[in-house]
Amino acid sequence: MYSDKVIDHFTNPRNVGVIIDADGVGEKVSASCGDRMKVFLKVVDGVIEDLKFQTYGCGAAIASSSMMSELVIGKTLDEALALTNDAVAEALDGLPDPKLHCSNLAADALHDAIKNYKEEGA
Amino acid sequence: MKRIYMDNNATTAVRSEVLEAMLPFYKEQFGNPSSIHWAGQAVSGAVDSARGQVAQLINCQPEEIIFTSCGSEGNALAIKGSAEFLRSKGNHIITTAVEHPAVLNSCKYLEKQGFEVTVLAVDSEGMIDLAELEAAICEQTILISAMWGNNETGTLFPVAEIGAIARKHKVRFHTDAVQAVGRVPVDVQAAGVDMLTISGHKFGAPKGVGALYVRKGMGLTPLFHGGHQERNRRAGTHNVPGIVGLGVACELAITDLAEQDGRIRALRDRLEQGILSRIPEVQVNGHRLQRLPNTLNISFAYIEGEAILLFLDMKGVAASSGSACMSDSFGQSHVIGAMGVDPMMANSNIRFGLGLDNTEEDVDFILEILPEIIQKLRDMSPFYSERAAS
Ligand code: FES
Numbered sequence: 001m002y003s004d005k006v007i008d009h010f011t012n013p014r015n016v017g018v019i020i021d022a023d024g025v026g027e028k029v030s031a032s033c034g035d036r037m038k039v040f041l042k043v044v045d046g047v048i049e050d051l052k053f054q055t056y057g058c059g060a061a062i063a064s065s066s067m068m069s070e071l072v073i074g075k076t077l078d079e080a081l082a083l084t085n086d087a088v089a090e091a092l093d094g095l096p097d098p099k100l101h102c103s104n105l106a107a108d109a110l111h112d113a114i115k116n117y118k119e120e121g122a
Numbered sequence: 123m124k125r126i127y128m129d130n131n132a133t134t135a136v137r138s139e140v141l142e143a144m145l146p147f148y149k150e151q152f153g154n155p156s157s158i159h160w161a162g163q164a165v166s167g168a169v170d171s172a173r174g175q176v177a178q179l180i181n182c183q184p185e186e187i188i189f190t191s192c193g194s195e196g197n198a199l200a201i202k203g204s205a206e207f208l209r210s211k212g213n214h215i216i217t218t219a220v221e222h223p224a225v226l227n228s229c230k231y232l233e234k235q236g237f238e239v240t241v242l243a244v245d246s247e248g249m250i251d252l253a254e255l256e257a258a259i260c261e262q263t264i265l266i267s268a269m270w271g272n273n274e275t276g277t278l279f280p281v282a283e284i285g286a287i288a289r290k291h292k293v294r295f296h297t298d299a300v301q302a303v304g305r306v307p308v309d310v311q312a313a314g315v316d317m318l319t320i321s322g323h324k325f326g327a328p329k330g331v332g333a334l335y336v337r338k339g340m341g342l343t344p345l346f347h348g349g350h351q352e353r354n355r356r357a358g359t360h361n362v363p364g365i366v367g368l369g370v371a372c373e374l375a376i377t378d379l380a381e382q383d384g385r386i387r388a389l390r391d392r393l394e395q396g397i398l399s400r401i402p403e404v405q406v407n408g409h410r411l412q413r414l415p416n417t418l419n420i421s422f423a424y425i426e427g428e429a430i431l432l433f434l435d436m437k438g439v440a441a442s443s444g445s446a447c448m449s450d451s452f453g454q455s456h457v458i459g460a461m462g463v464d465p466m467m468a469n470s471n472i473r474f475g476l477g478l479d480n481t482e483e484d485v486d487f488i489l490e491i492l493p494e495i496i497q498k499l500r501d502m503s504p505f506y507s508e509r510a511a512s
Contacts, residue, residue, distance in 0.1 A: 002432075007432075007436075010429070011436065011504065012433060014501050016501070018507065027504075028381060031234075034469060035426065036504060036505070037504075038504040054502060054503060054504035054507060055502055055503070055504070056424065056425065056502075056503045056504055056505050057426050057429070058426055058428040058429055059428055059429050061426075062502065063431060073475045079183060
């Protein structure tokens with residue numbers, strides 16, 4: 001039911017972990033299933049230099065987190081803010097319909113982290 | 123890759139003896155048992171003997187067996203058929219929060235038709251309270267439907283006690299015994315059951331065949347109308363190969379019960395003990411003692427069930443999960459939810475349903491790979507690092 005890309009990112013998720021002195025931390029809990037994602041950012045000159053995440057969730061949630069991290073590391077904050085759920089799902093070669101909401105978790109947690117970074121007035 | 127199947131509560135492989143017995147009824151003995159000619163009559167004897175085999179397994183008369191297409195049909199026929207038949211006597215039905223959707227949704231449907239339904243709560247082990255059951259009975263009560271063994275946790279209801287209460291109050295008692303038949307002794311007389319649902323594919327018969335026991339003298343409105351097969355209680359051409367297969371599976375089940383209670387139970391306990399001793403912060407869901415011998419439902423804190431299942435699947439192990447993130451159903455398992463299990467634990471429950479084909483090597487293999495899978499997922503989980511930090 002999952003694409004090879006989903007399985008690849010689920011089995012070997014990139015950028016899992018915590019950044020202790022993160023510049024921004026974001027978090028999202030899915031209203032529909034209770035799954036949860038936390039995102040840590042390192043920002044240098046408006047560019048996401050590093051990103052780590054922690055995910056409590058299904059295979060699609062873990063794969064979406066991993067894919068999201070690959071899509072935005074090295075990108076500017078504005079580019080990262082433009083990342084949509086659809087883009088994450090697309091980069092994973094799609095998700096099964098009932099699992100589309102799992103990609104929300106990744107994009108929303110990322111946006112929350114950027115918001116937190118901006119609020120911290122860095 | 124080694125393949126281990128531990129989802130026998132979902133379905134089982136057809137037993138070789140069952141398949142052997144079925145095959146002639148597709149080609150050489152293809153007659154319709156309702157036909158009076160040689161081709162039909164050759165076959166009707168086979169349906170009769172299957173009826174006898176099913177009756178023998180659950181200790182009833184052959185004519186008390188109605189062949190159905192599956193457990194869901196049996197449950198619907200028992201519940202809707204009774205409700206409609208008994209409507210003039212009352213409109214109240216009692217069931218439990220942990221029933222299979224075939225039962226719960228039949229009750230919900232009847233609610234829309236003006237019936238009142240009391241849904242009994244369960245405790246943390248998935249057990250109902252008999253005093254509560256008895257207190258729920260009123261003048262209007264026409265039916266109690268309570269399962270024999272739970273499909274998710276394996277918890278066994280005290281069926282004989284429920285039967286005694288039902289008799290005392292002259293209320294009809296139906297039990298969904300789909301998970302119990304073939305795994306634990308099922309005797310409708312001893313248990314005081316009036317109607318009992320059987321599904322073939324849960325114990326070595328093929329999918330698409332089941333049976334409903336209906337005690338003699340109990341009227342029932344059929345679900346669908348047509349010919350007068352099954353004494354006018356279930357119209358439709360008999361699924362002869364399936365029925366023959368079900369009969370043989372029932373006959374085999376009589377001797378298998380010892381193995382279920384011995385070898386399979388021992389394997390299940392070995393798996394349970396192994397997990398408990400190797401992995402911290404786990405929880406067994408269901409009744410510790412009153413439980414199907416083949417079922418282990420276990421939760422792993424801080425992580426989510428589907429992710430565990432995916433890793434198990436990659437290693438060739440088929441199990442199942444009632445968690446929120448199941449491929450095609452959302453929301454927590456209603457069974458685990460009704461037991462009041464902490465949501466995080468509820469989201470990570472895995473069900474191992476052992477079967478006759480499982481071996482000690484299967485169990486040991488799972489015990490070897492599971493701790494690593496759990497740790498890998500925990501290392502990714504924000505809950506796990508927060509708990510480690512606190
Ligand atoms: S089902 Fe919860 S995020 Fe996938």
